[in-house]
Amino acid sequence: MKTLDELRQRLRQFARERDWEQFHSPKNLSMALIVEAAELVEHFQWLTQEQSKKLPEKTLREVEQEMADVFIYLNRMADLLGIDLLDAARRKMEHNAKKYPAHEVRGKADKR
Amino acid sequence: MKTLDELRQRLRQFARERDWEQFHSPKNLSMALIVEAAELVEHFQWLTQEQSKKLPEKTLREVEQEMADVFIYLNRMADLLGIDLLDAARRKMEHNAKKYPAHEVRGKADKR
Amino acid sequence: MKTLDELRQRLRQFARERDWEQFHSPKNLSMALIVEAAELVEHFQWLTQEQSKKLPEKTLREVEQEMADVFIYLNRMADLLGIDLLDAARRKMEHNAKKYPAHEVRGKADKR
Amino acid sequence: MKTLDELRQRLRQFARERDWEQFHSPKNLSMALIVEAAELVEHFQWLTQEQSKKLPEKTLREVEQEMADVFIYLNRMADLLGIDLLDAARRKMEHNAKKYPAHEVRGKADKR
Numbered sequence: 001m002k003t004l005d006e007l008r009q010r011l012r013q014f015a016r017e018r019d020w021e022q023f024h025s026p027k028n029l030s031m032a033l034i035v036e037a038a039e040l041v042e043h044f045q046w047l048t049q050e051q052s053k054k055l056p057e058k059t060l061r062e063v064e065q066e067m068a069d070v071f072i073y074l075n076r077m078a079d080l081l082g083i084d085l086l087d088a089a090r091r092k093m094e095h096n097a098k099k100y101p102a103h104e105v106r107g108k109a110d111k112r
Numbered sequence: 113m114k115t116l117d118e119l120r121q122r123l124r125q126f127a128r129e130r131d132w133e134q135f136h137s138p139k140n141l142s143m144a145l146i147v148e149a150a151e152l153v154e155h156f157q158w159l160t161q162e163q164s165k166k167l168p169e170k171t172l173r174e175v176e177q178e179m180a181d182v183f184i185y186l187n188r189m190a191d192l193l194g195i196d197l198l199d200a201a202r203r204k205m206e207h208n209a210k211k212y213p214a215h216e217v218r219g220k221a222d223k224r
Numbered sequence: 225m226k227t228l229d230e231l232r233q234r235l236r237q238f239a240r241e242r243d244w245e246q247f248h249s250p251k252n253l254s255m256a257l258i259v260e261a262a263e264l265v266e267h268f269q270w271l272t273q274e275q276s277k278k279l280p281e282k283t284l285r286e287v288e289q290e291m292a293d294v295f296i297y298l299n300r301m302a303d304l305l306g307i308d309l310l311d312a313a314r315r316k317m318e319h320n321a322k323k324y325p326a327h328e329v330r331g332k333a334d335k336r
Numbered sequence: 337m338k339t340l341d342e343l344r345q346r347l348r349q350f351a352r353e354r355d356w357e358q359f360h361s362p363k364n365l366s367m368a369l370i371v372e373a374a375e376l377v378e379h380f381q382w383l384t385q386e387q388s389k390k391l392p393e394k395t396l397r398e399v400e401q402e403m404a405d406v407f408i409y410l411n412r413m414a415d416l417l418g419i420d421l422l423d424a425a426r427r428k429m430e431h432n433a434k435k436y437p438a439h440e441v442r443g444k445a446d447k448r
Binding site for chain 4: 225226227228231234235238241242243244246247249250251252254255257258261262264265267268271272273274275276277279284287288289291292293294295296298299301302304305307309310311312313314315316317320321324326329330331333
Binding site for chain 2: 370375377378381382
C-alpha cells in the first residue's frame with residue numbers, strides 16, 4: 001500500500017465486507033477518531049516532555065498503532081466527505097504561513 | 113505537494129523557521145492533535161447522523177480545515193517519531209482483518 | 225462521601241499516599257481527564273441517539289464508571305488550581321443565560 | 337447554588353426553556369463534554385508542567401470557565417442517565433484503592 005488513494009480503497013472494501021457502512025456516518029467517525037487520539041494521548045499523560053522524546057521500543061510500537069488508528073479513521077472520513085487530505089493540508093499550511101510569519105512568531109508558542 | 117514525504121519536509125521547515133521545535137515534543141503534539149480532533153467533533157455534536165452526511169458547503173469547508181489540522185499534527189508527530197503512517201496503517205488493517213473476520217462481524221458494530 | 229469538599233480531601237490523600245503528586249501537574253491532569261472523557265465517548269460512538277437513551281444495564285454501569293473518572297480528575301485539578309467548580313458553574317450559567325436568551329435560541333442547537 | 341442537586345435542577349430548566357432537550361441525548365452530550373475537555377487541554381498544550389502550575393491570572397480564569405463547561409455537561413449527562421456522581425466517584429475510589437495499594441504503586445505513574 002503506497003498511496004492514500006490505495007488506503008481509501010482498502011478502507012471502503014473493509015467496511016463493505018463487514019456491512020459497517022451503516023455505522024460510518026461522519027458524526028460517528030469523528031467520535032471514533034477522537035477516541036483513538038485519546039489512546040495516543042494516554043501513552044504520554046504521565047511522561048515528561050523529555051521522556052516522550054525517548055520512548056522505549058515497546059511503547060513506540062504501541063504509539064505507532066494508535067497513530068495508525070487515527071490515520072485510518074481520518075482517511076475513512078475524508079473518503080466519505082470527498083476531501084483530499086494532502087491538498088487540504090497544503091492549503092492550510094499556506095494559510096498558516098501568512099497567519100504566522102516566521103519573523104513575527106519566532107520562538108513564541110504555536111497558537112494554531 | 114503530492115506525497116506524505118513532501119508534507120513532512122514542509123512541516124519540518126515550517127517549525128524550524130519559527131523556532132517551534134522546542135514546543136514539538138511528542139507529548140505536546142499529542143495534545144495539539146486531540147484539540148484539533150475535538151474541533152472536528154464540535155461540528156457534529158448536535159447533528160443527527162443523517163445531517164452529518166449532508167453538510168452545507170460552508171460547514172464542509174470548515175470540517176475540511178479541521179481534518180487538515182489533525183492530518184498536519186499527525187504527520188508532524190510521525191516524522192519526529194520515525195513512523196511511516198501508510199505502512200503502520202497497512203499493518204493495522206492486516207491485524208484488523210484477522211481480528212474481525214468479515215463473516216463473523218458482519219453488521220455488528222465495529223469494536224476496534 | 226457527601227460533598228465535593230470531602231471528595232477533594234480524599235483525592236489529595238489518595239495521591240499523597242501513592243507519591244503521585246509528582247505526576248499531577250495541571251497539564252498532565254488535563255490529559256488524564258480527556259482520556260477518560262474519550263472512554264465515555266467510546267461507549268456511544270456506534271450507537272444511534274435513541275440507543276444512547278436506553279442503555280443496557282451493563283453499559284450504563286460502565287458509563288457510570290467513566291463519568292466517575294472524569295469527575296475525579298476534574299475535582300483533583302480544581303483542587304490544585306484553587307477552583308470552586310459549583311461556583312464556576314453558577315457563574316458560567318449566568319453568562320450563558322445572557323448569551324443565549326431563551327426566546328432567541330429556542331429550538332436552535334446549543335452553540336456553546 | 338450550593339449543591340450538585342441544585343445544579344442539575346437548573347440545567348434541566350435551562351434546557352427546557354430553550355427547547356434544547358431534543359439535542360441532549362447522552363451520545364451528543366458525550367461529544368459536547370469532550371469538546372470542552374479539549375478546550376481545557378488547549379490551554380496547556382505548549383506549556384511545560386512547571387508553567388502549568390503557575391498560570392497567569394487571566395489564563396487561570398479561562399481555565400476555570402472551561403472546567404465549568406466540562407462540569408456542566410457532566411452533570412447534565414448524569415441527570416439524564418440517573419447517575420449520582422459523588423456516589424459513583426466514591427465507589428470508583430474504593431475500587432482504585434484496592435487496585436493500586438499505596439505500598440505497591442508508590443511513586444510509579446498512575447495507570448488508571
